[in-house]
Amino acid sequence: MKAISIGLFGLGTVGSGVVNIIENHQDKLMHQVGCPVKIRKILVQDINKNRGVSVDPLLLTTNPNEILDDPDIDVIIEVMGGIVETKKNIIAALQNGKHVVTANKDLMALHGSELLTVASESGCDLYYEASVAGGIPIIRTLVDGLASDRIVKMMGIVNGTTNFILTKMSQEGKAYQSVLKEAQELGFAESDPTSDVEGLDAARKMTILATLGFSMKIDLEDVKVSGISNISEEDLQYGKQLGYTMKLIGHAHRDGEKVEVSVQPTLLSNRHPLASVNNEYNAIYVYGEAVGETMFYGPGAGSLPTATAIVSDLVAVMKNMRLGVNGKNAVTPQYPKILKDEAEKYSKYFLRLHVKDEVGVFAGITSIFAQYGVSFEKILQLPVKKNEVAEIVLVTHQAASSEYQNILTLLRDLSFVKEIKSTYRVEGSSVS
Amino acid sequence: MKAISIGLFGLGTVGSGVVNIIENHQDKLMHQVGCPVKIRKILVQDINKNRGVSVDPLLLTTNPNEILDDPDIDVIIEVMGGIVETKKNIIAALQNGKHVVTANKDLMALHGSELLTVASESGCDLYYEASVAGGIPIIRTLVDGLASDRIVKMMGIVNGTTNFILTKMSQEGKAYQSVLKEAQELGFAESDPTSDVEGLDAARKMTILATLGFSMKIDLEDVKVSGISNISEEDLQYGKQLGYTMKLIGHAHRDGEKVEVSVQPTLLSNRHPLASVNNEYNAIYVYGEAVGETMFYGPGAGSLPTATAIVSDLVAVMKNMRLGVNGKNAVTPQYPKILKDEAEKYSKYFLRLHVKDEVGVFAGITSIFAQYGVSFEKILQLPVKKNEVAEIVLVTHQAASSEYQNILTLLRDLSFVKEIKSTYRVEGSSVS
Numbered sequence A, B: 001m002k003a004i005s006i007g008l009f010g011l012g013t014v015g016s017g018v019v020n021i022i023e024n025h026q027d028k029l030m031h032q033v034g035c036p037v038k039i040r041k042i043l044v045q046d047i048n049k050n051r052g053v054s055v056d057p058l059l060l061t062t063n064p065n066e067i068l069d070d071p072d073i074d075v076i077i078e079v080m081g082g083i084v085e086t087k088k089n090i091i092a093a094l095q096n097g098k099h100v101v102t103a104n105k106d107l108m109a110l111h112g113s114e115l116l117t118v119a120s121e122s123g124c125d126l127y128y129e130a131s132v133a134g135g136i137p138i139i140r141t142l143v144d145g146l147a148s149d150r151i152v153k154m155m156g157i158v159n160g161t162t163n164f165i166l167t168k169m170s171q172e173g174k175a176y177q178s179v180l181k182e183a184q185e186l187g188f189a190e191s192d193p194t195s196d197v198e199g200l201d202a203a204r205k206m207t208i209l210a211t212l213g214f215s216m217k218i219d220l221e222d223v224k225v226s227g228i229s230n231i232s233e234e235d236l237q238y239g240k241q242l243g244y245t246m247k248l249i250g251h252a253h254r255d256g257e258k259v260e261v262s263v264q265p266t267l268l269s270n271r272h273p274l275a276s277v278n279n280e281y282n283a284i285y286v287y288g289e290a291v292g293e294t295m296f297y298g299p300g301a302g303s304l305p306t307a308t309a310i311v312s313d314l315v316a317v318m319k320n321m322r323l324g325v326n327g328k329n330a331v332t333p334q335y336p337k338i339l340k341d342e343a344e345k346y347s348k349y350f351l352r353l354h355v356k357d358e359v360g361v362f363a364g365i366t367s368i369f370a371q372y373g374v375s376f377e378k379i380l381q382l383p384v385k386k387n388e389v390a391e392i393v394l395v396t397h398q399a400a401s402s403e404y405q406n407i408l409t410l411l412r413d414l415s416f417v418k419e420i421k422s423t424y425r426v427e428g429s430s431v432s
Helices: A013-024 A026-033 A084-095 A105-121 A138-145 A160-172 A176-185 A200-214 A233-241 A303-323 A361-371 A401-413 B013-024 B026-033 B084-095 B105-121 B138-145 B160-172 B176-185 B200-214 B233-241 B303-323 B361-371 B401-413
Strands: A004-009 A037-043 A075-078 A099-102 A151-157 A244-255 A258-269 A281-288 A292-299 A346-356 A376-381 A389-396 A417-427 B004-009 B037-043 B075-078 B099-102 B151-157 B244-255 B258-269 B281-288 B292-299 B346-356 B376-381 B389-396 B417-427
Touching (some): A004 A013, A004 A303, A013 A037, A013 A303, A026 A303, A075 A084, A075 A303, A084 A105, A099 A105, A099 A303, A138 A281, A138 B303, A151 A200, A160 A233, A200 A244, A233 A244, A233 A346, A233 A417, A244 A417, A346 A361, A346 A401, A389 A417, B004 B013, B004 B084, B004 B303, B013 B037, B013 B303, B075 B303, B084 B099, B099 B105, B160 B281, B200 B244, B200 B258, B233 B417, B346 B401, B361 B389
Parallel strands (some): A004 A037, A075 A099, A258 A417, B004 B075, B258 B417
Antiparallel strands (some): A151 A281, A244 A258, A281 A292, A346 A389, A346 A417, B151 B244, B151 B281, B346 B417
């Protein structure tokens, strides 16, 4: 039977993994799709660069058109990254009748619906399992595995770099900067870590997950983002003392027709299944109306895990080719996008304050919360620090975001409040 | 567009859940498959029984042929249980051109390959996601999500009853019998709990998982089974002290071409992702050559979680109907079955002994292990119990099962060994 020919865009870490799996698992692929799979051309930026994988140099090209215009290429695997040029190439590929498998989260978060429409109009498949949480088949799970359920909540640890940093800070009591440096040395963080540590990478992934899980076209700018670079060791230690673990969580919550999507450092109850997801691992917690609590755990990045997701997508595309049903799988969003406003977003909060050590301070603070009907789950009153400053740590019960912002403003205006040191979202009740 | 008609076999807990989801999620189903779905007939044993779900009494029948011979019924959902009669009905359905979705793990473990062959020959789909771990889409994950990888190890907490019992025993220090009674009162254990507590239920699920994960026809009798009814509070407490958590684990391990499948109480390192899976929850840990560690967590049973899996299968069948590609998805096993013999099964072991409290006992015991080259990871020497009996607890490094059995025989023959109290498989290194 005729081999299926692949054009590979990119031969970096993930591209090498793809070559590796296609070569080493040829038997399994052959068994599943009934024909051999071979890589016919690889687009690279520099033909002479030394690579971690041995490929026939004749396969390499620096000209995308050699792949896009090659009538013998059936499927394009895009692991090159980039947005503008890559989008152009993917559209050209689809319009030329080539199926596309991509790992490009930036592209899918920004232009996913447009690209899926082009694919569907061209009768081609566009699969993107590897764009979120590398080795975890979460896209399939949302599209197929939980197809019949109504998903009301997703919480994801979808960035390995920040999870590695927070795990080390928490377990070893080290400061953010020193752990970041260690992560960079180990290759878990980029030399410019902004996109990871400020939550932007996680926000792109949550855009993709929320769009699928809620069947609603969520845009990247709908995701409210804050990162981990200001988290102090004290915050982690107080969290621990109260029965919480700090994680950078991508939240996607639905109430009725309205949703909210955000990425923010969150103190999770130690009983929450995500609380024990450590180091560079990723996990996505999905709460469905019927199924209840589920969680999907695995490596979020890395050459082979990401390549596994890509080649599994490739298998799906090839099965569709065999059956002649490509381009029929994408489901368009079912609901119009309705975002919650701040008065509709409820959560518990952790708050750490520095106050003057004088009579009536505590009553002054609590009376402001009382004005808004917000009560407390936990209160830590701490011994006086130096310079007559006392530290107060509170965990509230559920409060609306708009009201909580008002409370913070009023607290800042109090003469005896020296500084609001930190505040975080809290999920779940701590282990008592 | 013409509605798709369902024949439902069984209207117990899960059947009611199916009716519930089909009714309440009609919009979502309609959006995904482009046509309404309706239940046309329901096979029950007693038409007059009072049920937790309201259905039109005219839908009920006690005669399976009213469903099997109804040309308007497209898909049969089987949630009735049973083996001989049910197998006959499912074969009749498939041969009549009806697709089948089943939650019947007993049937799939015993006759899965035969039924899948009939389905494929009849051009019909046979889906069975709900047969293993209720709400966790693990069948799909093995078949599609990890399609390109080579799975080398699966470890499953696939029985909620035993996980509930072990969690309670461990967390509350209660004895097996008293927790079993509590589980029965809460509806987490049957009045005859044998199939759950002796590991038979888990063995059926592991048969299904191993067959898929290893692409090898594993039979139920290949699975070596031991249950939890002899586990004592002492074993759990010693485990804890050593950094381990006791779980009933379904093991499926592959080395090269050979596999072993078993269900046995196992002391898991507290660092293992399965160690924190508590109460009635299920989880399957899958280690793939390329992807590395993954874990899938969720409810293992229950009306709505199981029904979610069934209706997701139904969605897949209906999508296939729309595309005209039913009966094409089953992949036959790729490899011949080769089981490891006892000399090829390696594991670490926990061993608890009662010995006479006299000089030379410890040296006598360790010299037997030394004969077989088996060394120790941990040793607990315990104060003398009453009647001059001392207790010794050991955790070995890796040892072959055949050698370990020889060691146990030799230990039993030693005059100063009073009793081998317990021994368990150990997985992972404890937290040091």
